[in-house]
Amino acid sequence: MKNVDYDIVIIGGGPAGLTAGLYAARAKLNGVLIEKLAPGGQVLVTDWVENYPGFPEGISGIDLVGKMADQAKQFGLVIENGEVMSLDLSGPVKQIRLNDRTITAHAIIIASGASPRKLGVPGEDRFYGKGVSSCATCDGPFYRDRAVAAVGGGDTAVQESLFLTRFAKKVYLIHRRDELRATGILRERALANDKLEILWDSVLTRIDGLTNVEKITVKNVKSGETKTIDVDGCFMWIGIRPNAEFLGDEVKRDEFGFVITDSKMETSVPGVYAAGDVRDTPLRQIATAVGDAAIAAFSAEHHISSKQ
Amino acid sequence: MAEGILEIDDSNFDTEVLQADKPVMVDFWAPWCGPCKAIGPMVEELAGAFGDQVKFAKCNVDENPVTPGKYGIRAIPTLIFFKDGNVSEQITGMAAKSKLEDAINKLL
Known part of the structure; x- marks a missing residue:
């Protein structure tokens, strides 16, 4: 043999x-x-x-x-x-x-x-490493006293968004449904955290900036309304x-x-x-x-x- | 500090990297970054294999904000490969050893 x-x-x-x-x-x-x-x-x-x-x-x-x-x-x-x-x-x-x-x-x-899965929105690839990230422990401390966005609603999205609040002055969590999928204790912590603002029923549609991320566009899936938000970073946890x-x-x-x-x-x-x-x-x-x-x-x- | 890997800072970056007499790979890292620690052994292996042709350096972004700012670093680990003071390649995030070897071979 x-x-x-x-x-x-x-x-x-x-x-x-x-x-x-x-x-x-x-x-x-x-x-x-x-x-x-x-x-x-x-x-x-x-x-x-x-x-x-x-x-x-x-x-x-x-x-x-x-x-x-x-x-x-x-x-x-x-x-x-x-x-x-x-x-x-x-x-x-x-x-x-x-x-x-x-x-x-x-x-x-x-x-x-x-x-980590990509969302496939304009700007996501271009700004990877220049504001777009999936690693809060790697990149979170770069956002001390800045505003950042995070996308998702599961355990990873909620836990890592909470971690980001230790550095960022504001974390917008963009979630496409009207309730979080994350486990109970994480949901409770998210809702109790002053620095974390959850944008319910919302999806990220684009990321813009000159050399680094400067703003994102978010669409409300129920009202159809869109708005731009100034952020320095955008973290993706969508699965x-x-x-x-x-x-x-x-x-x-x-x-x-x-x-x-x-x-x-x-x-x-x-x-x-x-x-x-x-x-x-x-x-x-x-x-x-x-x-x-x-x-x-x-x-x-x-x-x-x-x-x- | 690992043998063969030079710890550099904002004050000596120009002399040790930009004016170096051979190509340089700089590993931008921080103590709070898990993946940075995880790629450490890989970087040490590369330093062992290519150390006579390429200078290997690491820069703590926590203690040295100026240099990472100059290169627009907002994510670590970031590895920058320098030749004659110019950026030959910039790799963000964990990368396979073969990819790093390719980047080093381009410097030689």
Whole structure:
């Protein structure tokens, strides 16, 4: 039989990938985790995590994923920097094409996560990094005593808008409905915060400025009325899209591109599993990502041992 | 400070970067920025690989407001690649190592 490089290859180093790596390492599988940027994933841009059990005071995103990476490495997980370009899943041995080499494995766990979705309004691309952002912890302090806008109404939008109020003198939260989707405690905090003004039933239609963001145009979807607001920054938290460009048609996905799995986290291709935000799931949290990943690693271990 | 990465500030930016005798990559960062910390090891690896041809520097935007202001930096991490005192490329946000290598290769 021809040599296979690894028992298992884990794609992505956020909470799902790191947890899958921890379980794979403890199962003594020969594995590697491939991360494109830096271990941590979207949690790196989360200033404070207070819904992950075990940290009653809360914990910063970077500290939490740092601990997850340390824990997995302590049991021997190898993390390598690389970008997955495509997969060849036609045979029992899977091929993973990276930017600089191709590796082979008996099983794959796709934990490539998701990225902030774009709204697609004029000015959004032009002013990216010049006022348009999706990372409050990176860019919030640039807006001390300035006015900023934020778009969205879910947990991320509300939590990060609240973080922005620590710096900005005013945060306009633009939300297309008449109530927030965010969880109760965040809704309460948002409504109680003097610096946060929620523009209900409203959508952002354009972003303007000379070299940096200077103003935005907002339309009320009920009255049809539009108005411009002077802001120096505009933060986008309108949801996410899966990081799955490298996946071909073999792995079945839902209408939004998220990977479909069964309860064992197995995809439509035997030996290929998915965990975390990239998966078609009703809730995307650190807590759900690590749960997915534990199941995926356990299922992958069974798949690998059945081949030997 | 990591070996091979020079800490620069508003006072020595001109001499250390703009008048440097080789190309320079400046990593604009701040202690409160998670992604900035996360790309640290990647920048150190690049400094290890290209350190003899390119100067690697980092600038704390909290302590040095003038230089980031001059380059319109409103988001970090931002990496600016300088050649002969001019901006060759500016990359905002986390980027794959291959993208940074491409930017460095353009300086050489």
